[in-house]
Amino acid sequence: MSPSTSSPTPLDGDHRDADTLRVGVIGLGYAGTTHLESFRSLPGIEVVALAGKERERLELLSAQHGIAHTYADGDELIARDDLDIVSIATPNVLHDRLAVTALEGGKHVFCEKPLAVTAEGAQAMIDAATRAGRVLDAAFNHRRRADVQWVADYLRTEGIGRIYHARASWKRRSGIPGLRSWFTSLELAGGGALIDLGPHVIDTLLHLLGEPRVRTVSAVTHGELGRAGYGAMDRVDQMTSGADFGVEDLAAALLRLEDGASVALEISWAGHTVDDEDISIELLGVDGGVRLFIPRYKGEDTIRVFRDRAGTALTLAPDVRVAGGEHPVVIAEFVETVRAQREGRPVRDEAEHHRRLLERVRIIDACYRSAAQGQEVVV
Structure with missing residues (x-):
């Protein structure tokens, strides 16, 4: 059992604002904390879940930022069906697996650099994003x-x-x-x-x-x-x-x-x-x-x-x-891309963007x- 204050299914989905994007952040270090704070600084964003292995750090960040749902395992966070975005800031070797799982589950993914540790891993992430029609981006700030x-x-x-x-x-x-x-x-x-x-x-x-x-x-x-x-x-x-x-x-x-x-x-x-x-x-x-x-x-x-x-x-x-x-600027651009994709008004050439990420x-x-x-x- 992980130290979770919720099950993977949403407890408060009936009260969702359709325009609010709900985010889960995986990773408790400098990068994960920066992602968390950057997402929380934007309007129309709600960070609802946080995952990480360090129990004390997890409890501290959840208390500081009012995040009710915490997990020791990133896969449990991804399994929630009320998330729109998963932010990944884990050790590098986990990026591709977690991202592919999230993308296949219908989530958009913002990932800390490097996108993956190998070109094959990065390609798997891009292929998953393309199949799912979801936005994939990296933290090139x-x-x-x-x-x-x-x-x-x-x-x-x-x-x-x-x-x-x-x-x-x-x-x-x-x-x-x-x-x-x-x-x-x-x-x-x-x-x-x-x-x-x-x-x-x-x-x-x-x-x-x-x-x-x-x-x-x-x-x-x-x-x-x-x-x-x-x-x-x-x-x-x-x-x-x-x-x-x-x-x-x-x-x-x-x-x-x-x-x-x-x-x-x-x-x-x-x-x-x-x-x-x-x-x-x-x-x-x-x-x-x-x-x-x-x-x-x-x-x-x-x-x-x-x-x-x-x-x-x-x-x-x-x-x-x-x-x-x-x-916050690069995450705001990511969020705008997600909103544009949901509204059917793409703001960039996704194939070219994927080529650059892979390069x-x-x-x-x-x-x-x-x-x-x-x-x-x-x-």
Whole structure:
């Protein structure tokens, strides 16, 4: 028996407002809590159920947010027949199975990144969404930052000529999320730094580049610091044995795009470097360049534009300020897509959206295959 205050069937379905979307959230960590708070901040949304393995955390969140129905098992939450949306923020390896179950049960699904740990898992989710006619989306909130949107607009309106190379990275000095957490278990996470931070960097980069196809990948991975006991985000774990550290703390790759452009990608949880919590995307074009540099989630002075005017090198620093709150924005967009689908007024090309979701997973999947095989692989 799970610690549930309800059966899987609705207790209050007779009092439902037809316009209210009812949500169940699976996962109690930072991501799950962020999903929960973001859904609750939106009008016309009611979070009615919460699931997670940590009993004390489950009871705390349910009390704080007035959620009556709690479950230790995500499948029990999904079995409720009064839910419209299931939000998934569990260890990565569970994403595809839970999502497919929810989609086949007629629920729309919002999933934390990565969508799945393998391309096959992501494809199964997409196929289930297509068969059920339900909305499937992932928590790519970084592309909603105001500075990212400014760069996207600049590239669309001003342009920097043909972009022939890009450098993209997320680097931390001590950012391994627990040397003994599920994040560092290959069986539960499917990988380390690359599958944790990489989806955001890859999604933002592809968004800025206009969604090009990645043709081949040549990648390497290293887990030296984690195994040596360095780099933990929680200093209590620092300098302790990391023998059970089963994933990479650094991944680097060269991506070749179908249009001949290239991308140098580096993602790291830890390193004896000056980098602390630094996200960087640099685009090199024939007529100019743009660098987006975000140290420690900084919200201002993050953009530089490089141009050559009449033989003079110019550097522009636009005044763009990031207000934050990107998770509620991406979840609001998901909710609007659900409402539009229910009302028969689609707001996007679902097939193209699914292609983009799958592309992110396929790139990371290819990076891991390349690193394991020691050679370049086709995406």
